[in-house]
Amino acid sequence: MSLRIVVCVKYVPDATGDRHFAEDLTVDRDDVDGLLSELDEYAVEQALQIADEADSEDAAEITVLTVGPEDAKDALRKALSMGAHKAVHVEDEDLHGTDALGTSLVLAKAVEHVGYDLVICGMASTDGGMGVLPALLAERLGVPQVSLLSEVSVDGTTVTGRRDGDAASEQLEASLPAVVSVTDQSGEARYPSFKGIMAAKKKPVESLDLSDLGIEADEVGLDGAWTKVDSATERPARTAGTIVKDEGEGGKQLAEFLAGQKFI
Amino acid sequence: MAEVLVYVDHVDGAVRKPTLELLTLARRIGEPVAVHLGAGADEAAKVLGEHGAVKVLTADAAEFADYLVVPKVDALQAAYDAVSPAAVLVPSSAEGKEIAARLALRIGGGLITDAVDLEAGDEGPVATQSVFAASYSTKSRVTKGTPVITVKPNSAAPEAAPAAGTVEQLSVTFGKLATGTKVVSRTPRESTGRPELTEAAIVVSGGRGVNGAENFPLIEALADSLGGAVGASRAAVDAGWYPHTNQVGQTGKSVSPQLYIAAGISGAIQHRAGMQTSKTIVAINKDEEAPIFELVDYGVVGDLFQVVPQLTDEVKTRKG
Numbered sequence: 001m002s003l004r005i006v007v008c009v010k011y012v013p014d015a016t017g018d019r020h021f022a023e024d025l026t027v028d029r030d031d032v033d034g035l036l037s038e039l040d041e042y043a044v045e046q047a048l049q050i051a052d053e054a055d056s057e058d059a060a061e062i063t064v065l066t067v068g069p070e071d072a073k074d075a076l077r078k079a080l081s082m083g084a085h086k087a088v089h090v091e092d093e094d095l096h097g098t099d100a101l102g103t104s105l106v107l108a109k110a111v112e113h114v115g116y117d118l119v120i121c122g123m124a125s126t127d128g129g130m131g132v133l134p135a136l137l138a139e140r141l142g143v144p145q146v147s148l149l150s151e152v153s154v155d156g157t158t159v160t161g162r163r164d165g166d167a168a169s170e171q172l173e174a175s176l177p178a179v180v181s182v183t184d185q186s187g188e189a190r191y192p193s194f195k196g197i198m199a200a201k202k203k204p205v206e207s208l209d210l211s212d213l214g215i216e217a218d219e220v221g222l223d224g225a226w227t228k229v230d231s232a233t234e235r236p237a238r239t240a241g242t243i244v245k246d247e248g249e250g251g252k253q254l255a256e257f258l259a260g261q262k263f264i
Numbered sequence: 265m266a267e268v269l270v271y272v273d274h275v276d277g278a279v280r281k282p283t284l285e286l287l288t289l290a291r292r293i294g295e296p297v298a299v300h301l302g303a304g305a306d307e308a309a310k311v312l313g314e315h316g317a318v319k320v321l322t323a324d325a326a327e328f329a330d331y332l333v334v335p336k337v338d339a340l341q342a343a344y345d346a347v348s349p350a351a352v353l354v355p356s357s358a359e360g361k362e363i364a365a366r367l368a369l370r371i372g373g374g375l376i377t378d379a380v381d382l383e384a385g386d387e388g389p390v391a392t393q394s395v396f397a398a399s400y401s402t403k404s405r406v407t408k409g410t411p412v413i414t415v416k417p418n419s420a421a422p423e424a425a426p427a428a429g430t431v432e433q434l435s436v437t438f439g440k441l442a443t444g445t446k447v448v449s450r451t452p453r454e455s456t457g458r459p460e461l462t463e464a465a466i467v468v469s470g471g472r473g474v475n476g477a478e479n480f481p482l483i484e485a486l487a488d489s490l491g492g493a494v495g496a497s498r499a500a501v502d503a504g505w506y507p508h509t510n511q512v513g514q515t516g517k518s519v520s521p522q523l524y525i526a527a528g529i530s531g532a533i534q535h536r537a538g539m540q541t542s543k544t545i546v547a548i549n550k551d552e553e554a555p556i557f558e559l560v561d562y563g564v565v566g567d568l569f570q571v572v573p574q575l576t577d578e579v580k581t582r583k584g
């Protein structure tokens with residue numbers, strides 16, 4: 001029996017571009033270039049490593065899953081070119097404006113539709129950045145949450161990993177099936193090879209909509225959201241500060257400034 | 265008046281500052297009822313009471329330490345059932361957000377994470393969030409169920425507001441999922457004696473420009489002269505010069521001190537995401553084109569190996 005791994009990846013607006021809100025106060029995804037969230041590349045990488053360590057070639061099957069607009073296919077392609085085997089894209093007009101609780105419902109249904117032993121997520125999406133979906137997904141699926149790992153491995157039906165928290169570093173252990181999330185400390189993600197990019201073009205991408213997953217339109221989207229953004233204001237640019245060139249007294253000048261601000 | 269649950273972040277009864285800030289914010293919405301899990305409730309109750317907690321619900325069980333997150337969700341849910349609060353506030357730590365999320369799902373209430381301010385509104389609490397690397401500020405509220413809101417450190421100044429702080433035992437039944445993820449071992453972090461990065465009033469951070477672990481004592485010396493915490497950019501952390509726990513930015517800590525000093529840091533968007541809301545920003549960088557200078561109140565274009573030691577000496581002299 002092969003290990004069925006589902007990696008949840010998100011398509012996000014490029015953080016180095018100018019990110020804005022649309023008129024309905026959802027994240028503007030039309031006017032900005034998008035890409036596979038860098039933090040989810042780490043999740044794909046760990047899935048590939050777990051598959052590499054498994055005994056035989058078909059010992060693990062990696063499905064990448066995204067919930068997002070048409071363009072989100074780019075994120076799936078990238079993950080496939082890194083080496084994932086197949087992809088699932090949940091896309092539906094009614095998903096526009098879905099909040100984290102709603103997204104977790106869609107992901108949970110889709111993960112169950114695919115079938116899984118292990119779900120791997122990134123630590124947070126680089127746009128919303130709530131870092132809550134792995135926990136929500138585990139709660140919905142009723143399986144252990146093994147989150148924020150900087151190291152992860154699977155042995156038989158046990159997943160172990162290290163979680164570096166504020167107060168302590170913890171060694172965790174759970175039985176599969178489980179939901180895991182990995183941090184950017186878990187190891188550099190590989191670049192897709194030319195061969196990988198070519199192979200990805202032939203890999204299957206399954207498209208699903210809400211009715212395929214048995215989800216009603218009013219459970220998701222802006223109307224189904226349990227939170228509402230009332231306003232979004234662009235932060236005024238910081239007023240230009242004083243900039244001096246160090247000509248031997250830079251440290252003292254800085255001290256003078258700090259004293260003037262009562263920091264010393 | 266409606267009650268507001270406040271989840272207490274503490275180490276064996278020593279309450280961490282963000283919790284006291286939450287109590288201050290909670291009083292704008294209703295009467296704070298603190299939820300303290302683990303040892304040290306009596307000690308914690310004194311401080312919690314001084315800051316406005318009318319009640320401290322407490323439970324202690326081995327499960328809280330031996331298993332990840334879920335036992336705490338079970339306990340917070342028990343407190344929720346006992347109190348039927350108007351809102352639940354949780355500190356925005358990694359664990360706090362996970363606890364809050366699972367609770368929100370269970371009780372059917374909307375979830376807002378990483379609020380930087382909170383006020384009472386006609387239709388429930390209104391949370392301010394800082395998004396897109398702090399380039400936008402949004403106001404949101406929960407439209408369904410009881411609001412569950414996580415609040416970032418340094419979002420309010422803790423105010424003294426004496427209240428009873430009566431300790432009451434909370435009875436908790438752990439569900440099947442509670443023992444799903446076992447904590448096999450735990451290695452506590454060594455204390456540096458410096459203030460906690462996310463709570464510090466002053467943070468001094470070093471980046472790639474520091475050029476080696478052996479030079480980080482320069483940054484530490486400046487931090488110590490000012491009584492501040494030490495931060496680092498991801499480039500410095502990835503190079504192995506400073507621990508990841510000290511990383512400031514999108515995938516590290518988000519800080520909002522009174523004073524942030526960046527030395528040898530270029531100011532990439534992911535770094536800004538974690539420090540842009542600092543009140544006063546100072547940078548030392550030898551490249552006058554470095555994007556960090558767009559943010560600063562005061563910047564010195566120069567070699568940090570000259571400027572930082574001179575600054576440290578000057579601070580020490582002035583402080584006598």
Ligand SMILES: Cc1cc2nc3c(=O)[nH]c(=O)nc-3n(C[C@H](O)[C@H](O)[C@H](O)COP(=O)(O)OP(=O)(O)OC[C@H]3O[C@@H](n4cnc5c(N)ncnc54)[C@H](O)[C@@H]3O)c2cc1C
Nearest residue numbers: 471472473497498499513514515516528529530534550568
């Ligand atoms: C998904 C993702 C998440 C990320 N998360 C984070 C994060 O949480 N935190 C973070 O910091 N970064 C993060 N990054 C990385 C970020 O993009 C930058 O690469 C990083 O912040 C650069 O660190 P730096 O400024 O120290 O290094 P550099 O960009 O190399 O800048 C070094 C600076 O030091 C100056 N310098 C050199 N020598 C001296 C000297 N002697 N005196 C004075 N100045 C000198 C140089 O002029 C330069 O401006 C993330 C990136 C990604 C893709």
Ligand SMILES: Nc1ncnc2c1ncn2[C@@H]1O[C@H](COP(=O)(O)O)[C@@H](O)[C@H]1O
Nearest residue numbers: 008009067121122124125130131132133
């Ligand atoms: N729309 C989505 N589609 C697929 N996976 C997602 C989506 N949103 C979030 N995730 C996963 O959940 C993780 C945490 O996201 P978040 O809670 O939004 O910060 C991400 O790193 C992804 O692995």
